[in-house]
Amino acid sequence: MKLDRRSFLQTSVGTGAFVLAGAGIGSGIGTTTQFVVRPPGAKQGSEFLRSCIRCFQCGLMCPNMAIKPMGLKNGLAAIFTPHINPREQACMLCMKCGEVCPTDALEKIHSDYDSIQSKVKMGQAEVDPSVCYSYNGRLCGVCYDACPFPEEALKLKLFAQPEVDTDKCVGCGLCERACIHIPEAIRIYPSEKSVTNS
Amino acid sequence: MLQIARRLTQALSLLFVILVPFLAYLNTLRQAYGIKGFHIANMSGGPVVGKFYAVYERTFGLLDEPVPLIDSVKGSFWSFTIFGFNISDPLAAIDFVLASKSIHGPLLASILIPVALTMILGRAFCGWVCPINTLTELLDRARSGLARILPGIPNINLGSKTKHWVLVGTVIIVVVAGIPLFSTYLPYVILGRELHNMFLFQAVGAGAYLLLILALFEFFISRRGWCRYLCPSGAMLSLIGSRSVVHITKPGSAKCLESCRECDRLCPMGLDVRNGSPGIDCTNCGDCLTVCPQGLLSYTYGFNRKSPVYTAAVVVALALILSTPASAHHMGGIPHYGYTENYPQVPLTEQSADVGDWIVSVTTIFFQGISQDLSSIPYDTQLYIHIRDRNATYSTSTASFKDPFNKGEISKTDNTDSGTSSYTGKILLTISDYQNNKLVSYSLKAPSEESIYRFRHYFKREGDYRVMVGFFPKGQLEEILFAVTIKTPGNSIWPIALGSSVVICSTLFLLYRKQKTTKYRKRKTKMLEVNP
Incomplete structure (x- = not known):
């Protein structure tokens, strides 16, 4: 490739502007603002953003269509990354998504009790007693029926009042999905592990 | 014959990109509703999905276990898994390594087949497989028809080296910003992703418009502009395949006809074929072979001087591929329930704000039922208002509660009176548009259920609205304003x-x-x- 001085200057100025613009995009729009629930076994925070190649095989694999691609709401850094909105469709802990991940952004975890309990921490369920039916004089207990680890992650007290065990809850969101109250009385708060920006 | 083979390959790869997400969608229905799921698929997905599901039942459904079979092929050309083997684009690996500054063995192993094939066949992925190339070839035919009517249609030459600068520039940005970027703008990745969105979620994202812009660019501004001048993947493959085993040559002794320029005219990459070798940008599509009236051009299966190194690399690569562990593995028996789309429990907006000792939260939810598109009242919205005491106390034995909106710690006491911590008095609600024209006002004397106030309002159109909430703690009117945006998701x-x-x-x-x-x-x- 022959370069005279003029075109060399033009090319270098152009490349410089391109790089500056990219760095601006990366640092400015790239900062994330919202907390999201990632698929099970996801790496921590920004490490996940860097290692996900956005191929979306996990979403194609998900039998429950719970994994959805993210839009621009968390900046350009998180665009097209997989996330779960438990209220729409929650994770069933089948662990198929980790199997197809080509980069180990989602860890490969066996779908059995011990591996899920020890390795998966998508978030943390929390009950809002001021709206929950069972805390306000009615009997409900639907979240307990939905929980994959009943009597461990979620216990029912007197009058079917739910109580979350923070150690056993993996944050799958089936309780939030099942809650019959609007707005939901039990919610998943993404764990420190899944926070988009660390 | 050559052209038939090429068209067949192109059609198959296009079919692959379309069929994988479509079958994935049918697979989720199959897993959700069981073997005789036709009626439920018909109900929840609509008549079109129902018809497709019927076809699926008559083909894959006849197998004993169709789910693991279809699950064993997933992905698009950016990265796909086939019977446990992962095959990825070389750019995906570059993206990953540069952004995460780490190396992941299986990913590097997964690019070996494409790299080896490119070393042997040159930039053949572009000419034979890439679905975007297939589509732009069709577009180019339309464009040549247009050029006959409008001879002055612009055809900008951005220079075939531009794509290398795009590659280098993006690589630098990826390193500086630490974000994988190639997947956000490569059109064949976007095509795969938009097809996923289309089949799995019945919606398309911004990528569809990028594809539209690309089509307009190719049609009106630059003939085959993306593949010739801009595609960084093409640049990458042309560098890897610069000394490919298979390439197109013309014997030095051969003499072309004086006025014949058929090969140059037809070459989709706009290369100088007539003067001998077309160079590294050649996609080995073989169009020039077919068109040459004297049959002078031909594929040469030759090794160049440096080829022993390349052959060794290919052998090592193949050996490594064979050692990649297969991880195919499946589960059965998955529960499933609920609607497939727009379940009316998912909030549209959620906001909260402080007024003195009270936390006011407003949740809006579309309430049209299963499908918003089919609804006669498209913006039938329910507003849920909940006012709680900041210093609330609950009867519970859990150590501490976090407030769902502010995440503030709420201290634990042994108060057994539950439900008393929320405001339960009279409430006023005023909805006005963004120019502050008052539309409607409601008032409720007591909560609709427990401590939740529920209002239903038909918004006439999408847009921004002001919602003023007034309540009377200690007998005095307190007011707070919320901005609520009513819009169908994905329309803006x-x-x-x-x-x-x-x-x-x-x-x-x-x-x-x-x-x-x-x-x-x-x-x-x-x-x-x-x-x-």
Whole structure:
């Protein structure tokens, strides 16, 4: 490739502007603002953003269509990354998504009790007693029926009042999905592990 | 024959990109509703999905276990898994390594087959497989028809080296910003992703508009512009395949017809085929072979001087591929329930704000039922208002509670009176549009259920609204204003697409003008040199 001085200057100025613009995009729009629930076994925070190649095989694999691609709401850094909105469709802990991940952004975890309990921490369920039916004089207990680890992650007290065990809850969101109250009385708060920006 | 083989390969790869997400969708229905799931699929997905599901039942459904079979092929050309083997684009690996600054063995192993094939076949992925190339070839035919009517249609030459600069520039940005970027703009990745969105979620994202802009660019501004001048993947593959085993040559002794320019005219990459070897940008598509009236051009299966190194690399690569562990594995028996789309429990907006000791939260939810598109009242919305005491106390034995909106710690006491911590008195609600014209006002004397106030309002159209909540703690009116946006998700992309296409088109027009003036200047200097 022959370069005279003029075109060399033009090319270098152009490349410089391109790089500056990219760095601006990366640092400015790239900062994330919202907390999201990632698929099970996801790496921590920004490490996940860097290692996900956005191929979306996990979403194609998900039998429950719970994994959805993210839009621009968390900046350009998180665009097209997989996330779960438990209220729409929650994770069933089948662990198929980790199997197809080509980069180990989602860890490969066996779908059995011990591996899920020890390795998966998508978030943390929390009950809002001021709206929950069972805390306000009615009997409900639907979240307990939905929980994959009943009597461990979620216990029912007197009058079917739910109580979350923070150690056993993996944050799958089936309780939030099942809650019959609007707005939901039990919610998943993404764990420190899944926070988009660390 | 060659052309038939190429068209067949292209059609198969296009079919692959379309079928994988479609079958994935049918697979989720199959897993959700069981073997005789036709009626439920018909109900929840609509008659079209029902018909497709019937076809699926008559083909894959006849197998004993169709689910693991279909699950064993997943992905698009950016990265796909086939029977436990992962195959990825070389750029995906570059993206990952540069952004995460780490190396992941299986990913590097997964690019070996494409790299080895490119070393043997050159940039054949572009000419034979890439679905975007297939589509733009069709577009190019339409464009040549248009060019017959409008001979002055612009055809900008951005220079075949530009794509290498795009590659280098993106690589630098990826390193600086630490974000994988190639997947956000490569059109064949976007095509795969938009097809996923289309089949799995019945919606398309911003990528569809990028594809539209690309089509307009190719059609009106630059003939085959993306593949010839801009595609960084093409640049990457042409570098890897620069010394490919298979390439197109013309024997040195062969003499072309004097006025024949058929090969140059037809070459989709706009290369100089007539003068011998077309160079590294050749996609080995073989169009020139078929068109040459004398049959002078041919594929050469030759090794160049450096080829022993390359052969060794290919052998090592193949050996490594064989050692990649297969991880195919499946589960059965998955529960499933609920609607597939727009379940009316998912909130549209959620906001909260503080008024003195009270936390006011407003949740809006579309309430049209299963499908918003089919609803006769498209913006039938329910507003849920909940006012709680900041210093609330609950009867519970859990150590501490976090407030769901503010995440503030709420201290634990042994108070057994539950439900008393929320405001339960009279409430006023005023909805006005964004120009502050009052639309409607409601009032409720007591909560609709427990401590939740529920209002139903038909918004006439999408847009921003003001919602004023008034309540009476200690007998005095306190008011607080919320801004609520009512809109169907995924509809607001048109202005962005229009704006960005205008910007891109004007930039390209400026480039075109600049190129013309440069040519003019060069001609002028030449003329001055000739007659000073």
